[in-house]
Amino acid sequence: MAAGPRRGVPLTREEIYAAAWRLIDAGGVEALSMRKLAAELTVNPMSLYHHVENKTALLHELCLRVGEQMAPPPDDGSPWQEQLLALGRVYRELAHAHPALWRYVFNHPEVMSAQQGGLWEALDRILLLAGVPEHDLRTIAEILSAFVSGFIVSEATGGVRPDTFDQATALLIGGLEAHIRAGRTSA
Amino acid sequence: MAAGPRRGVPLTREEIYAAAWRLIDAGGVEALSMRKLAAELTVNPMSLYHHVENKTALLHELCLRVGEQMAPPPDDGSPWQEQLLALGRVYRELAHAHPALWRYVFNHPEVMSAQQGGLWEALDRILLLAGVPEHDLRTIAEILSAFVSGFIVSEATGGVRPDTFDQATALLIGGLEAHIRAGRTSA
DNA sequence: ACCTGAACACCGTTCAAGT
DNA sequence: ACCTGAACACCGTTCAAGT
Numbered sequence: 001m002a003a004g005p006r007r008g009v010p011l012t013r014e015e016i017y018a019a020a021w022r023l024i025d026a027g028g029v030e031a032l033s034m035r036k037l038a039a040e041l042t043v044n045p046m047s048l049y050h051h052v053e054n055k056t057a058l059l060h061e062l063c064l065r066v067g068e069q070m071a072p073p074p075d076d077g078s079p080w081q082e083q084l085l086a087l088g089r090v091y092r093e094l095a096h097a098h099p100a101l102w103r104y105v106f107n108h109p110e111v112m113s114a115q116q117g118g119l120w121e122a123l124d125r126i127l128l129l130a131g132v133p134e135h136d137l138r139t140i141a142e143i144l145s146a147f148v149s150g151f152i153v154s155e156a157t158g159g160v161r162p163d164t165f166d167q168a169t170a171l172l173i174g175g176l177e178a179h180i181r182a183g184r185t186s187a
Numbered sequence: 188m189a190a191g192p193r194r195g196v197p198l199t200r201e202e203i204y205a206a207a208w209r210l211i212d213a214g215g216v217e218a219l220s221m222r223k224l225a226a227e228l229t230v231n232p233m234s235l236y237h238h239v240e241n242k243t244a245l246l247h248e249l250c251l252r253v254g255e256q257m258a259p260p261p262d263d264g265s266p267w268q269e270q271l272l273a274l275g276r277v278y279r280e281l282a283h284a285h286p287a288l289w290r291y292v293f294n295h296p297e298v299m300s301a302q303q304g305g306l307w308e309a310l311d312r313i314l315l316l317a318g319v320p321e322h323d324l325r326t327i328a329e330i331l332s333a334f335v336s337g338f339i340v341s342e343a344t345g346g347v348r349p350d351t352f353d354q355a356t357a358l359l360i361g362g363l364e365a366h367i368r369a370g371r372t373s374a
Numbered sequence: 375a376c377c378t379g380a381a382c383a384c385c386g387t388t389c390a391a392g393t
Numbered sequence: 394a395c396c397t398g399a400a401c402a403c404c405g406t407t408c409a410a411g412t
Contacts (some may be wrong), residue, residue, distance in 0.1 A: 034386060044397050046387085055386065107290060115405075136354075142347045143338070143355045149346075150337010151330070157345040159296040160333045161326065168330045173363030176370075182361075197376075221405060230381095231378050233406085242405065378411070386403060392397070 011043055013051050020062055028100040029059070063105050066098050067115030072122035080130040081173050087122055088169050092152050099156035106153050119145075131180045140179070147172060198230055200238050207249060215287040216246070250292050254302030257281050259309035267317040268360050274309055275356050279339050286343040293340050306332075318367045327366070334359060 008083050019040045021030045034055055038045040052058045095102040105112050123141050132140050151168055154160045206227045210219045221242055225232040239245045260273050282289040292299050310328050319327050338355055341347045 002189035007346045047396055109344045139351055143351060144340035145346045146338045147334045154333035157296045160329045164326055164330060171330060171366060174365030175358035178361030178365060179358060234377055
């Protein structure tokens with residue numbers, strides 16, 4: 001009875017992640033339990049612990065994998081405003097593809113920073129291109145990131161009407177332009 | 188033994204809310220359990236259900252009570268930019284006083300809209316004063332609200348450096364000014 | 375009216391035992 | 394090496410019984 005209901009087929013990490021994914025996309029992070037996950041795989045709950053440290057490690061790993069799908073667009077020579085909008089859209093599309101997991105990431109910043117490494121470089125590049133002075137580059141980048149990720153979570157939870165993302169981005173770009181102009185005249 | 192460990196003193200809703208509050212402020216929403224709450228009140232867990240429908244109703248009510256503490260500043264005749272900043276600060280201070288509960292609210296928009304009724308009127312008033320055309324008043328208000336509440340949650344979870352709130356607000360104000368200017372010239 | 379204990383259907387996780 | 398069952402310490406909630 002050792003092979004049990006799974007007839008000797010060895011359980012793999014990939015299978016586990018895929019099943020966890022399914023559960024989360026269907027019912028949110030709160031629908032994921034180790035026991036349901038095991039049932040989904042027709043396996044004893046305890047077998048999971050041979051492939052995964054624990055539930056939070058599993059969630060963490062899942063978030064990292066989503067993050068890896070993020071491909072920030074390269075510099076195509078277009079104006080910074082367009083590139084910023086394009087970057088925002090990449091971010092947003094991935095979030096909308098996995099809203100439940102994204103909400104989890106937003107509420108667990110230690111995961112967020114590990115997950116979204118690639119975005120920061122792209123954001124910095126675009127802000128420098130826009131003429132943001134280096135001394136507030138980091139602050140501006142953090143502010144924009146907080147605004148945009150907060151907006152996207154709001155979209156996912158229904159706190160904001162659909163199809164307002166471009167307008168929201170336009171507002172930020174307008175603010176950035178004013179900020180840069182002000183920095184230039186005072187220098 | 189009916190009076191049990193609480194010696195006949197009748198349990199009140201107020202006591203329950205206060206204790207729940209304490210647990211949440213100490214350890215986050217995830218630290219609140221009906222059983223720990225009962226222990227805190229030296230009462231049988233089941234006694235709580237005589238005063239509260241269930242756990243989510245309790246949380247909901249708690250959120251509404253925090254929201255009621257929000258007093259949007261009245262129109263003092265100062266420029267809209269200052270009034271918008273003042274409004275943001277009121278919102279932010281309350282959120283920082285109860286960060287755990289706020290995170291919960293942000294992730295449960297049905298609670299959010301019930302809780303933050305007073306803010307919307309103030310926001311609408313300020314945006315009209317600023318000259319935002321009525322046809323995008325609602326959209327702009329939603330966008331600003333999503334940005335600001337997202338930023339505040341980011342502050343609470345450590346995703347953004349402290350003392351950047353005024354800078355963040357300035358960015359939004361700059362964007363709004365540009366938006367209004369654009370609307371005026373196109374009209 | 376208010377409180378209680380026992381019970382049910384869940385959790386995550388540990389540990390000793392099985393193949 | 395991989396899997397398992399029994400067990401522990403938790404959850405929220407229902408329900409019949411107590412005062």
